[in-house]
Amino acid sequence: MKQLSIASSGKIALLALLGLQSLSCTKIQVEDLPGTNDAWTQKRAVTGADNNILVRPAYDSTTVLRNPLNGWVMYGQRTATDTYWDTQFYVPELGQNVKAIDYASACYIRTSWRSLNPSPGVYAWRDLNSQIGKLINGVKTRGLPIAFRIVVDGRDQGANTPQFVFDAGAAYWLSNPAAPTQKTPFPQDSVFRQYYTTFIEELAKDFNDPARTSFIDAYGLGKWGEAHNVVYAEPGILTAEQTETTKEEVLDWIMALYNRTFTKVPLVINYHRLIGHPTSWGAVNANSERLLVKAINQGYSLRHDAFGMNGYYQSWERNFATAWKHKRPIIMEGGWIVGSHSYWNDPSGQYRQGHPEDVRLGEFNASAQAHVNMMDFRVGETTSWFGTSFPLVQRFNSEGGYRLYPDEISLPDVVANGAVAVLSHRWKNMGWGYCPNNIPQWNYKYKVAFAILDTAGTVKKLFTDNNSDPSQWLKDNPTTYNFTTTAINLPPGTYTWAIAIIDKTNADKPGIALAVTGNFANGWLKLGSLQVQAAPPIGQSIKLKGSNNLFVSGENGEAPMRCNRPAASTWETFTIVDAGGGKIALRSMNKYVSSENGATSGITCSRTTISDWEKFDWIVNANGKVSFRGNNGKYISSEDGQSVMKCNRASIAGWETFALE
Structure with a gap:
């Protein structure tokens, strides 16, 4: 087979380049195609739609993919400046310093x-001269989304709720009278809610944007905002029953607030055995699972802040994660254990004193068990991730979260203008997590799409497979889709097929980075060339002259066809018939030409109906002559008139081209 170029001649508009381009993909079976190099081989498929090309992109297992709700999260310090994000850590395996942000997909500020x-009315993130404004803007300028947890509890960390809220009359508890600024507001208080609601509404105006925000920790009550040890009243005021009623009412209020304001950004809540309870740790509260399921049903995803701390992250938490595996994404935060705790006293007995790498491995293994989508470079812990456990950093990027790619794609390399293309595509997820396309804030916005690109890489046609759903792609479970495009109405010429997972809410632009090594154009993975040909002249009668300047004869269906007639009469006249799917059939003397799957004994014009062997691709060559490709992927040859015609040629040369008369 040789490459072909565009020309025009005779009765039809002519075109363009047959075959697939050389890309960083592999293909299988049957026939070598043109334009290849040593990096890959192009083959014509023997499965899928007739004469499609089977493309097998090369999997990329190492590149850091900055995908939404996936990968490492770099933890920020609210007291830091924007240069904090450029902090470097020494990696012994590399013998050099690296930036943690280069391995992260998002940054997080508690x-x-x-x-x-x-x-009142002052929002520091809008003031780029303020410290916190610089820190938040520093994430944006470095091209990563940010995530927030907003803390209101005044214990341990000091005044976390603005003083103007208390000045307005919000009720609070002061746990330490010697520290009068450490007030903790009661979340059911109406004044607190009034001001907090205004604040969250303003925050959402700027951060209800998936391009800017990775997720929102949308509870934030309790010590450190971790959803435990929540204060509703001074000690001893509420009965157990009143506590449970208040706890649920507060949860309902805060969920309604965040769901109303943050409609496009994932919301998360800690899955905790004492969710929203006034105590920090203890036996499982009877209402915890019900309240968490209620939050999940209202759109919340999951997070836990004590991975690696096995006195806190116990069987209840592990079982809860298992129950929601691949139904809701889980975000892991490691416990602040190496930096501040005697981690070697962990009840698991797995951590040796002086070996922080034991803790990192424990966190990694617990994350794998929970199938988390995101892990955390926590402040105070990041140094040991890079200094003692860098292989685990790399492993999570390769093995954790979701890592998606199409491992097989079947598609045509030639179509007639106005015809449809019958495609198939198979997807693999090489990560232990999943792409949470099913969360309400995303609402299945990610879909597989095929694009036809022009030579400048501009999308000329886009076809979305609305049946595709990345949230269904799980490790070791490849998912295949069959898809038929709408009519491909493009001027005849040479184009390029491309594929992507698009974001339907963002102008159908590619939204998920694929784990493949390949040639990309604006996020689209190029798959190979597509020749759009002028539509065959359906219904017209033609005569076919071979390269020997003699005419093809149907032999009235009484013998194998030959190309040896010096003049054309009725046996040498063929009508072009629409065979469906962009293919044609050739009819002479009320019978159809059949390829007979190659017909070693010679093709015939003897069939009374059209089946697969009677369907051909109509291919226009650069010199204006046409060729016919059968359902076996082979081309009809005139055999120079020296023997019966066959349909067994792997490529087009002189004998496989015919002039129209």
């Missing part, structure tokens, strides 16, 4: 309401 809203 900060106070007061730091973001110090006075």
Whole structure:
């Protein structure tokens, strides 16, 4: 087979380049195609739609893919400046310093309401001269989304709720009278809710944007905002029954607030055995699972802040994660254990004193068991991730979260203008997590799409497979889709097939980075060339002259066809018939030409109906002559008139071209 170029001649508009381009993909079976190099081989498929090309992109197991709700999260300090994000850590395996942000997909700030809203109507993130404004903007300028947890509890960390809220009359508890600034507001208080609602509404105006925000920790009550040790009243005021009623009412209120304001950004809540309870740790509260399921049913995803701390992350938490595996994404935060705890006293007995790498491995293994989508470079812990456990950093990028790619794609390399293309595509997820396309804030916005690109890489046609759903792609379970495009109405010429997972809410642009090594154009993975040909002249009668300047004869269906007639009469006249799917059939004397799957004994014009062997691709060559490709992927040859015609040629040369008369 040789490459062909565009020309025009005779009765039809002529075109363009047959075959697939040389890409970083592999293909299988039957026939070598043109334009290949040593990096891959192009083959014509023997499965799928007739004469399709089977493309097998090369999997990329190492590149850091910055995909939404996936990968490492770099933890920020609210007291830091924007240069914090460029902090470097020494990696012994590399013998050099690296930036943690280069391995992350998002940055996270656990900060106070007061730091973001110090006075009424003042929102520090909008002031790029403020410290917190610089820190938040620093994430944006480095091309990563940010995530927030907003803390209001005043214990341990100091004044986390703005003083103006208390000045307005919000009720609170002061756990330490010697520290009068450490007030903790009661979340059911109406004044607190009024001001907090205004603050969250303003925050959402700027951060309800998936391009800017990875997720929102949308609870934030309790010590450190971790959803435990929540204060509803001074000690001893509420009965157990009142506590449970208040706890659920507060949860309902705060979920309604965040769901109303953050409609496009994932919301998360800690899955905790004492969710929203006034105590920090203890036996499982009877209502915890019900309240968490309620939150999940209202759109929340999951997070836990004590991976690696086995006194806190116990069987209840592990079982809860298992129950929601691949139904809701889980975000892992490691416990602040190496930096501040005697981690070697962990009840698991797995951690040796002086070996922080034991803790990192414990966190990694617990994350694998929970099938988490995101892991955390926590402040105080990041140094040991890079200094003692860098292979685990790399492993999570390769093995954790979701890592998607199409491992097989079947598609045509030639179509007639106005015809449809019958495609198939198979997807693999090489990560232990999943792409949470099913969460309400995303609402299945990610879909597989095929694009036809022009020579400049511009999308000329886009076809979305709305049946595709990345949230269904799980490790070791490849998923295949069959898809038929709408009519491909494009001027005849040479184009390029491409594929992507698009974001339907963002102008159908590619939204998920694929784990493949290949040639990309604006996020589209190029698959190979597509020749759009002028539509065959359906219904017209033609005569076919071979390269020997003699005419093809149907032999009235009484013998194998030959190309040896010096003049054309009725046996040498063929009508072009629409065979469906962009293919044609050739009819002479009320009978159809059949390829007979190659017909070693010679093709015939003897069939009374059209089946697969009677369907051909109509291919226009650069010199204006046409060729016919059968359902076996082979081309009809005139055999130079020296023997009966056959349909067994792997490529087009002189004997496989015919002039129209």
